Amino acid sequence: MLYELPIGKGRRWGSGWDGVTDFLLGGFNISGVMRRYSGRPFTVFAGSNTLSQVVLTPASCNDCSPDFGGTTLENGQNVFFTAEQRAKFFVPAAGEASNVGRNFFTGPSLFNLDMTVGKRFRFDETRNLEFRVEAQNVTNTPSFAVPDANLVLTTGSFGQILGNTTSTSRKVQFAAKFNF
Numbered sequence: 001m002l003y004e005l006p007i008g009k010g011r012r013w014g015s016g017w018d019g020v021t022d023f024l025l026g027g028f029n030i031s032g033v034m035r036r037y038s039g040r041p042f043t044v045f046a047g048s049n050t051l052s053q054v055v056l057t058p059a060s061c062n063d064c065s066p067d068f069g070g071t072t073l074e075n076g077q078n079v080f081f082t083a084e085q086r087a088k089f090f091v092p093a094a095g096e097a098s099n100v101g102r103n104f105f106t107g108p109s110l111f112n113l114d115m116t117v118g119k120r121f122r123f124d125e126t127r128n129l130e131f132r133v134e135a136q137n138v139t140n141t142p143s144f145a146v147p148d149a150n151l152v153l154t155t156g157s158f159g160q161i162l163g164n165t166t167s168t169s170r171k172v173q174f175a176a177k178f179n180f
Contacts, residue, residue, distance in 0.1 A: 002031040027120035027128075032113065032138075039107035046091040046098070047154030058098035059089045059153045064105075071108050071144050071161065078144065080108070081159035089153050110143040112136075132175045140170040 008026020046059040061068070069081045081089075092098055118132040144161050152158065 001033075002029055004029045023121060027122060029118045029120070030116065031118075032115040034114075035110065035112045037110040039109045041103035042105055042107050042151060043102045044089060044100075044105060045152045047152045048091055050092045050094050050096055056152075057092055058100060058102055058104070060092045060096075060099045062088045062090075064088060064100055066104055066106055068105060069159075078161040079159050080144075080161055086159050089158075091153060108144045111139070111141050112143065113138045113141075127178075127180045130177045130179060132177075134173050134175060136171045137168060138170065 005028040007028060044059045044061070045056040048057065050057040069085060072079060072082060074082060114134075114136045115138050116132055116134045118130060121129045121131075123129070
């Protein structure tokens with residue numbers, strides 16, 4: 001979506017400006033795209049087969065809710081479950097099913113904001129010069145992936161994110177275009 005600011009010749013503010021003032025202060029526009037996604041559901045596996053030799057059994061968890069966990073920094077490592085939260089997980093007894101089940105938990109959410117600010121310098125009715133500053137991930141917000149390989153309770157890296165991100169760092173670029 002592109003929004004032209006109402007400033008300059010023929011606009012709400014500055015319609016009476018002379019040519020030089022309009023050339024310098026008019027012709028600004030902004031645009032942006034914001035994306036916000038909830039996290040995807042995932043399963044924590046016990047690392048053993050308590051019900052079947054074919055399918056891994058989901059881990060059981062005491063006092064857990066679907067929004068249990070979240071990205072946090074622990075000893076310099078990004079983790080999805082803190083040490084206290086990891087201690088609540090256990091392997092169900094032989095012949096028992098998990099008390100939480102498949103896709104019980106919700107992974108990290110994603111937030112991304114891309115924006116553009118532009119300025120058009122009009123020379124006459126058909127010729128103009130357009131400058132733009134374009135920025136991806138303006139807020140520089142990291143969005144982490146679900147730690148898929150680390151969702152097995154019996155692995156040493158259980159709950160660690162290990163740097164998997166679904167977003168990139170902030171990127172800014174400048175552009176110029178002459179329209180005729």
